[in-house]
Amino acid sequence: MTASAKFSLVFTSSPELDFAHPPPSTKLGFAKFRTPSIGYQRNMTSISKNLAPIKAMEGSIMPSYVEVKPNGHAVTNDSNDSILHKSLANGTESENIVWHKCSVHKIDRQKLLQQKGCVIWITGLSGSGKSTVACALTGALHARGKLTYILDGDNVRHGLNRDLTFKSEDRAENIRRVGEVAKLFADAGVICIASVISPYRKDRAACRSILPDGDFIEVFMDIPLYVCEARDPKGLYKLARAGKIKGFTGIDDPYEAPLNSEIVLRQEGEVCPPPETMAEKVISYLEEKGYLKA
Incomplete structure (x- = not known):
């Protein structure tokens, strides 16, 4: 089957990961890959040619999002605020936005x-x-x-x-x-x-x-x-x-x-x-x- 798909991957620095209760030392990273017009199979090795290398970065236990563009460029957010932006060039809105609250109101x-x-x-x-x-x-x-x-x-x-x-x-x-x-x-x-x-x-x-x-x-x-x-x-x-x-x-x-x-x-x-x-x-x-x- 041929399809245009998005894949969300999770990377962790710990050998074992409990998604519900990640330990404090766990470094989590989320990446969203756009892979237009590829042959879709469950075996991820079949789409490995579409993946770009991601540089490991030190972070907190808050999710850090990485978006890999079709040209292979990885875009990250530096504020660690759980925001993944779509391209503004095509007029689409941001997604996965979480409002960050502060103790001063x-x-x-x-x-x-x-x-x-x-x-x-x-x-x-x-x-x-x-x-x-x-x-x-x-x-x-x-x-x-x-x-x-x-x-x-x-x-x-x-x-x-x-x-x-x-x-x-x-x-x-x-x-x-x-x-x-x-x-x-x-x-x-x-x-x-x-x-x-x-x-x-x-x-x-x-x-x-x-x-x-x-x-x-x-x-x-x-x-x-x-x-x-x-x-x-x-x-x-x-x-x-x-x-x-x-x-x-x-x-x-x-x-x-x-x-x-x-x-x-x-x-x-x-x-x-x-x-x-x-x-x-x-x-x-x-x-x-x-x-x-x-």
């Missing part, structure tokens, strides 16, 4: 900082004032002795998301990454302020879903398009109107306004409140919900 970090970690997600059109309000908010909270960090939509594209374009699928991935990083900040006890256009409801909802209830605080910058376009601080609306930028949110790509934001910041008549005033509205919400104390 979120509640401990929050007690240390005297605040509760959360994500303040500021969404709105380009030019609506997201970054300006984010900076005013972090300044006001810093003055109160609270630890914050801003994940700005433009700033993250200089590093974390520099490989992403503005196509719809890349925009979704951009928001997913920001959401995951924001979640880590919140878990650390930090008040994370994400300032991103995030035009699609489903992407914002996905970010909300990975956080505990209440810890995702959506702030909608409800500023009309004509106001944002009149401001045009980066000249992007002008370029979009001239057809030099395609897929620009609010012009030829939609912005899906939030339906049930925790906080809505809007102009009063034809006057937009100062960013400090808007920031104070967010701070009032944090105080009311108990995020500014442990």
Whole structure:
């Protein structure tokens, strides 16, 4: 029979091995071999030509995974955390992942900082004032002795998301990454302020879903398009109107306004409140919900 198969092998430095209760001195290693289109037999010697040598390494009794690629290269994890990653090139996810727990928990970090970690997600059109309000908010909270960090939509594209374009699928991935990083900040006890256009409801909802209830605080910058376009601080609306930028949110790509934001910041008549005033509205919400104390 011809088949494409994966084989999991176990190597041990002890002559006898009890899988249920391995002795402390036992060195275990797990290897996963991809052997496409080979004649499958129970006798392992028939596929020995497909195996690559594995260098023995000193380790703990925690499993250490080795993946042997089709080209014969062995890939190991150095953190000894029981993680075996599939190739990211083909878009597959990781497998055999075990979450490593620590004795210091979120509640401990929050007690240390005297605040509760959360994500303040500021969404709105380009030019609506997201970054300006984010900076005013972090300044006001810093003055109160609270630890914050801003994940700005433009700033993250200089590093974390520099490989992403503005196509719809890349925009979704951009928001997913920001959401995951924001979640880590919140878990650390930090008040994370994400300032991103995030035009699609489903992407914002996905970010909300990975956080505990209440810890995702959506702030909608409800500023009309004509106001944002009149401001045009980066000249992007002008370029979009001239057809030099395609897929620009609010012009030829939609912005899906939030339906049930925790906080809505809007102009009063034809006057937009100062960013400090808007920031104070967010701070009032944090105080009311108990995020500014442990």
